[in-house]
Structures are given as structure tokens and as C-alpha cells.
Amino acid sequence: MTPLRILISNDDGVFADGIRTLANAAVARGHEVTVVCPDQERSATGHGLTLQTPIRAERADELFDDGVTAWACSGTPSDCVKLGLFSLLESWPDLVLSGINHGPNLGTDVLYSGTVSAAMEGTIEGLPSLAVSSADFQWRQFVPAAAIALDVAETMLAEGWPASMLLNLNVPPLPAESLGPLRWCRTAVRRYTDQFDRRVDPRGRTYYWLAGEVANDLEAKVAGPADWPVDVAHVHGGGVSLSPLQPELFWRGATLDLPQLDLPRDDQLQVGL
DSSP states (O other): OOOOEEEEEOSSOTTOHHHHHHHHHHHHTTOEEEEEEESSOOTTOTTOOOOSSOOOEEEOGGGSOTTEEEEEESSOHHHHHHHIIIIIOSSOOSEEEEEEEESOOOGGGGGTOHHHHHHHHHHHTTOOEEEEEESOSSOOOOHHHHHHHHHHHHHHHHHOOOTTOEEEEEEOSSOGGGOOOEEEOBOOEEEEESOEEEEEOTTSOEEEEEOOEEEEETTSOOSSOTTSOBHHHHHHTTOEEEEEEOSOOOOOSOGGGSOOOOOOOGGGOOOOO
16 A cells, blocks of 8 residues: 555553564554654553653654654653654654553553543644554554454555544454454443552552453443454454544443533532631
């Protein structure tokens, strides 16, 4: 296909194997690749932005194959995409990619994910955007996930990428020949038990370490076509999940069920002194 201008970010940082594999695979296909990503790991930062301190960016081309223009940024993943779009790139990209994340981004975890939020920043700006994750924290064979991500993005662009749709791709930790089918998936409900580990430091002061065990609620009612598999179950079965997301968080339930609220007017309010 015609070479694309691609902006790539992540939340694992500029030294992560996942982003280098993805960027190098994209430039090997003839695409024009610019990386703008955090200078260190900033996982689970959600859609946070840096407001109280300056953001700095330094070139990091030497970490990637020839042809990749790379910047390491002191901000969050969302900062990186904003900075790339509005300051660092000479022209806007055709596509925003985020990843490859070192670990899954399934179900409701997408609300916390820096990887998904970086891609969502592209969606908010009207750009086709895809987040890609390797669904195991220890797996380091990213070449199959990179190939699938690029295949999906190129196909979607050729077929017509719907406006305001973010794609979230999760690839199980398997060699390419063992991967199951790629399927459109609904997003599962994931909760965590025993979320905080209470500890005491050497000076006797209490602190808390965010931990917890994931509990997948595969019976929960979730949005999407009933004949689509749920992403968690599909990936655990060895398949590749692709979920369409959007920035709009408006409730999808029946608005007729909501109560009619009759709030008092200003002249009816009683203020206690």
C-alpha cells in the first residue's frame, strides 16, 4: 500500500522491546515512522496529562532501526501523543499506534491503560488509532503482534476506518504458528480483589502497595453483539482479540428509566450560615 505516516507511542518507555519491535516492523514495510514515547515506564497512568511541570523531549533515534525518528518525552503517554501532533511532527500522521504493551489491556483495564489512552488521544483528534498489547507480562516475542497490528491497521485504512473508533488489539503469548483466530470481541468486566497490601517501613510508618488479584466476571452483561466473544475468554483460549472502543462515555442504558429531577431554583435554595 501507499506508505503511511505513522506516529507511535507507548507507556512502557523508550527502552521497551515492544515499541522498538513495532516501530522497526513499520519502517521495514516502507512507512514513515515517528516515535514519541515516555523516557521511562509510565504504565497505568490512564489519560493523565502533565500540567504542573514542564515537558522535555530528547531525540532517541539511535535506539531504533535506520529510518525511525524517535523522541523520548518526560511526560505521560497522552502528553507524548499531544506533543508529537502539535509540536514535533512537521505534518500530522495517517495513523497513530500505541504499544506493543508488555502485558494485556483487556476488559475494563482499558480505563487505566496508558497504552490505550495514548491511542485514544489520536482518536480524539480524529486520527485512525490502534493500541496493541502482548497479553502476558513476561512474553518478549513481539514480532507476531507487530505483524498483526500492522496488518489490521493497513486493512482497516484500506476498507474505511469508522470515525471516532479506537481499535484495541490483544495478542496472546504464543508463537505465530500457534495463534488462534483474530475475532472482533466485546470487552469483559475485570475487577480486583485484595487491592492493597498494607506494609510498615523501617521507621514504623504504614504504607500501601497496590497489588490485587484479577477477577474476571465473564457472566456480566457487556455492550456489543451477543455473538461476539468476550476479549478475556478469547485471548485466554489462544485467540487474538480486536475490540472497537470510543472516547464517548455516555451511558447506553434506557434514558426513560431515569428519574425526572426537579431541582430547586436559586431563589428556593436555603443556605445555612
